[in-house]
Amino acid sequence: MVAIFVLLAMLLKLPIGISLAFSALAGSLLGGEGIGLRHLVEGSFGYFDTILIIVTAMIFMNVLQASGILDTITSILLRTFYKKKFALLLSVMALIMFPGMITGSSTAAVLTTGALVAPVLMKMGLPKVKTGALIAMGGILGMIAPPVNILVMIMGGGVDMPYVGLTLPLLIIVIPLAIVISLWLGYRDIKIIEYEKMKAILPPSYSKKYGFRLYLPLIVVLVLMLGQSVLPRIMPDIGIPAIFLLGSLIGLGCGRPFNFFKTTQKAMQQSIPISCILVGVGMFIQIMTLTGARGWIVISFLSLPSLLLYLGIATSMPLFGAVSAFGSASILGVPFILALIDKNAIITSSALSAVAGLGDLMPPTALAGIFAAQVVGEANYFKVLRHCLMPALFQLVMGVAVLHFAPFIDKLI
Amino acid sequence: MQIVYHLIVFYLTCHFIWYLFREKKFWNKVSVALVLIMFLLRLFLIK
Amino acid sequence: MRNIKGNFISALLLLFAIAICFLSTLKFLSMQKKEAIFPSRGLTSRKMLSSYFPGLKKTWGDTDVYLYEGQEKGGNLLILGGAHANEPAGFITAVLLIENIQVSTGKIIIVPRANNSGFTHSQPQEGNPQRYSLESPWGRRHFRHGSRLTNPVHQWPDPSIYINPAGQKLSGADSRNLNRCYPGRKTGSLTEKIASGIMELIKKEKIDLALDLHEAAPEYPVINAIVFHENSADLAALTLMELQIEGFDFRLEASPTNLRGLSHREWGDHAQIMAILLESANASHGRLKGKTSPALIVEGKDKNYMKAAKLGLLFVPYGEDGIPLKLRVARHLAAVKSILSNLEELYPEKRIEIKNMPSSSELKKVGIGPFLNPPN
Numbered sequence: 001m002v003a004i005f006v007l008l009a010m011l012l013k014l015p016i017g018i019s020l021a022f023s024a025l026a027g028s029l030l031g032g033e034g035i036g037l038r039h040l041v042e043g044s045f046g047y048f049d050t051i052l053i054i055v056t057a058m059i060f061m062n063v064l065q066a067s068g069i070l071d072t073i074t075s076i077l078l079r080t081f082y083k084k085k086f087a088l089l090l091s092v093m094a095l096i097m098f099p100g101m102i103t104g105s106s107t108a109a110v111l112t113t114g115a116l117v118a119p120v121l122m123k124m125g126l127p128k129v130k131t132g133a134l135i136a137m138g139g140i141l142g143m144i145a146p147p148v149n150i151l152v153m154i155m156g157g158g159v160d161m162p163y164v165g166l167t168l169p170l171l172i173i174v175i176p177l178a179i180v181i182s183l184w185l186g187y188r189d190i191k192i193i194e195y196e197k198m199k200a201i202l203p204p205s206y207s208k209k210y211g212f213r214l215y216l217p218l219i220v221v222l223v224l225m226l227g228q229s230v231l232p233r234i235m236p237d238i239g240i241p242a243i244f245l246l247g248s249l250i251g252l253g254c255g256r257p258f259n260f261f262k263t264t265q266k267a268m269q270q271s272i273p274i275s276c277i278l279v280g281v282g283m284f285i286q287i288m289t290l291t292g293a294r295g296w297i298v299i300s301f302l303s304l305p306s307l308l309l310y311l312g313i314a315t316s317m318p319l320f321g322a323v324s325a326f327g328s329a330s331i332l333g334v335p336f337i338l339a340l341i342d343k344n345a346i347i348t349s350s351a352l353s354a355v356a357g358l359g360d361l362m363p364p365t366a367l368a369g370i371f372a373a374q375v376v377g378e379a380n381y382f383k384v385l386r387h388c389l390m391p392a393l394f395q396l397v398m399g400v401a402v403l404h405f406a407p408f409i410d411k412l413i
Numbered sequence: 414m415q416i417v418y419h420l421i422v423f424y425l426t427c428h429f430i431w432y433l434f435r436e437k438k439f440w441n442k443v444s445v446a447l448v449l450i451m452f453l454l455r456l457f458l459i460k
Numbered sequence: 461m462r463n464i465k466g467n468f469i470s471a472l473l474l475l476f477a478i479a480i481c482f483l484s485t486l487k488f489l490s491m492q493k494k495e496a497i498f499p500s501r502g503l504t505s506r507k508m509l510s511s512y513f514p515g516l517k518k519t520w521g522d523t524d525v526y527l528y529e530g531q532e533k534g535g536n537l538l539i540l541g542g543a544h545a546n547e548p549a550g551f552i553t554a555v556l557l558i559e560n561i562q563v564s565t566g567k568i569i570i571v572p573r574a575n576n577s578g579f580t581h582s583q584p585q586e587g588n589p590q591r592y593s594l595e596s597p598w599g600r601r602h603f604r605h606g607s608r609l610t611n612p613v614h615q616w617p618d619p620s621i622y623i624n625p626a627g628q629k630l631s632g633a634d635s636r637n638l639n640r641c642y643p644g645r646k647t648g649s650l651t652e653k654i655a656s657g658i659m660e661l662i663k664k665e666k667i668d669l670a671l672d673l674h675e676a677a678p679e680y681p682v683i684n685a686i687v688f689h690e691n692s693a694d695l696a697a698l699t700l701m702e703l704q705i706e707g708f709d710f711r712l713e714a715s716p717t718n719l720r721g722l723s724h725r726e727w728g729d730h731a732q733i734m735a736i737l738l739e740s741a742n743a744s745h746g747r748l749k750g751k752t753s754p755a756l757i758v759e760g761k762d763k764n765y766m767k768a769a770k771l772g773l774l775f776v777p778y779g780e781d782g783i784p785l786k787l788r789v790a791r792h793l794a795a796v797k798s799i800l801s802n803l804e805e806l807y808p809e810k811r812i813e814i815k816n817m818p819s820s821s822e823l824k825k826v827g828i829g830p831f832l833n834p835p836n
Contacts, residue, residue: 292752
């Protein structure tokens with residue numbers, strides 16, 4: 001199946017999603033399952049909710065752009081931070097992480113606040129690929145940071161561990177990483193600039209023209225997302241897709257006028273490739289499970305000698321993230337927690353979530369990488385991924401170190 | 414809430430179909446068709 | 461001209477998408493057809509869960525409830541199968557009881573498909589077959605192999621984070637997991653309504669003891685287990701001893717007090733009844749499973765799990781013979797029988813007497829088929 005995928009995607013240059021779908025079909029035929037139409041369609045449904053989030057988030061992002069909200073916020077941030085490099089980087093990192101922290105999804109972070117800060121970073125001298133890398137890493141750290149870490153929830157579900165007492169272990173992992181990664185990626189390139197120079201690159205601000213209502217779509221989206229986790233009993237949980245669409249509709253009357261239909265079509269154009277990849281991956285994983293290939297991969301990693309177990313975790317979990325970080329947490333995370341059962345499951349799952357989260361950088365899905373590239377306007381997302389390599393390595397080392405020192409950390413907290 | 418999501422899926426399905434006819438490149442059209450299958454099945458509450 | 465050609469291709473692709481939808485729809489909708497169950501002559505009445513909680517009427521959460529009432533008064537027992545529709549040992553055990561037993565003392569209520577909606581779809585990316593079949597003297601009987609969760613078509617969308625009625629924070633998909641939704645919410649989601657319905661049944665039928673029949677992956681620590689609420693600790697301990705003497709390897713697990721929303725916790729806490737959950741080991745359930753097929757479900761043989769057992773990764777012995785469905789069902793039946801005999805020992809006034817209980821040793825020898833009833 002992998003060989004057929006490589007042949008189609010690399011040699012015939014077919015889109016990745018379609019190559020995956022065809023290789024899943026081939027796998028089904030070779031595995032003696034016939035065309036397996038029901039399996040192929042069913043597999044793709046594993047990502048239906050994700051695709052819904054992606055398409056609606058893309059519509060929201062385009063609305064922010066079209067209504068002038070993005071320009072205005074860039075201008076405000078630029079005015080505030082043009083002289084303060086350190087503060088800029090750290091606050092930008094916190095901003096990017098924020099939606100990820102509340103939704104548990106790196107995509108939400110990259111496509112909302114990530115899209116807001118990207119122009120500021122680029123205007124202050126950070127190359128666009130590095131900006132993309134910073135946003136992608138911020139999204140991933142946001143996904144792992146408390147209060148909501150869906151990766152841990154998934155792993156916890158598999159071993160009956162309640163989602164309680166995770167804030168501290170997760171913060172121990174995330175805070176040092178957030179500081180180191182934002183400085184690593186940005187400190188050298190971000191330039192402190194003169195007031196005059198800053199004025200020259202300042203995008204137009206619509207703040208005066210439209211006043212407070214300009215920020216309404218953003219405020220509604222953030223309040224609804226935050227409300228779900230902070231005031232769960234009061235705030236209705238309408239789900240991320242509905243939040244994004246509501247924000248987009250509010251955006252219609254809050255800033256520069258624009259055509260909602262055309263904006264949706266633009267969002268379609270941007271989200272089709274990644275949606276199709278997810279459809280393909282869904283089919284691929286279903287057939288892999290059906291034919292036993294998935295189980296074979298899991299047992300192969302689990303049968304590594306104990307010395308190599310950490311190496312197995314460090315390689316297999318991000319690699320399997322090519323399916324999705326959530327898939328990796330479920331399929332590999334749960335058996336790994338069980339293999340490390342002598343350690344505190346709360347700390348183990350926190351550390352494993354840091355490792356599994358990197359899966360969002362793994363092609364072909366590479367959700368965080370692909371969206372970050374789109375946000376900064378880079379056509380080749382591999383260029384963004386290249387700059388994520390070192391930060392990802394930091395995160396990997398951190399994750400494995402926390403795993404190793406779990407008994408010590410356990411005593412500490 | 415189910416009604417809201419039904420409407421969202423209906424709105425997006427219409428856009429997918431419109432986009433299928435607007436897109437020029439063949440393989441991109443195929444990509445749209447693949448995604449469309451899921452949206453149609455959910456729209457009619459089958460899967 | 462190019463535009464016309466482009467539109468023609470688009471139209472063809474649209475037709476292609478519709479054709480695939482149509483063909484897969486036939487497959488998907490076939491799961492809505494319930495498999496028949498042929499109750500024994502001991503059945504005294506049959507109801508729907510909605511008769512205890514009308515909020516379930518005309519929903520996919522409404523499900524069959526089978527009542528067996530004895531002439532003499534005694535204890536009242538509830539047996540729940542199919543809370544997770546991809547755990548066939550629980551469902552088949554319930555079916556075998558429905559098709560065989562007669563109750564002379566006390567009352568037994570059996571709900572074979574506790575989450576009826578879960579039986580109408582399969583979980584994406586698990587590669588599971590839609591059905592498995594068992595050979596009986598009256599021909600092959602086919603049974604649906606559903607999903608652990610409620611069908612998303614019946615309950616949609618999932619919240620981003622699910623806070624269950626007992627206050628536990630869980631991942632969004634768990635909002636469709638019946639065994640995380642107790643004690644239920646009457647105005648909540650479909651799954652919470654099902655949980656409410658079961659709580660109502662427990663109250664209205666004055667249930668003394670309830671058993672929830674499950675299966676889990678062999679790599680899962682709580683396996684071959686009797687999970688008990690603290691108010692059924694004595695009963696569980698006696699049962700364990702008896703089963704071990706009979707040669708069944710079981711372990712005792714106390715229901716954790718901080719893991720909320722599960723049957724063994726909330727039934728005990730909210731309805732003050734004795735609550736026990738039984739788990740058997742099913743290879744088709746696990747993350748290590750090899751080729752997924754009906755044979756894996758029924759015969760339970762898997763090379764990957766043999767390898768995992770050699771590596772010490774499993775919590776149950778797993779040899780060349782695997783763990784077949786007949787053995788898993790036999791374990792559940794042996795546990796039910798032993799629980800009932802110990803119930804009588806501990807609380808003679810709650811005695812429940814059954815005739816024609818399928819024998820677990822016989823079942824291990826001849827399989828499930830001979831215990832199934834002929835179609836009527």
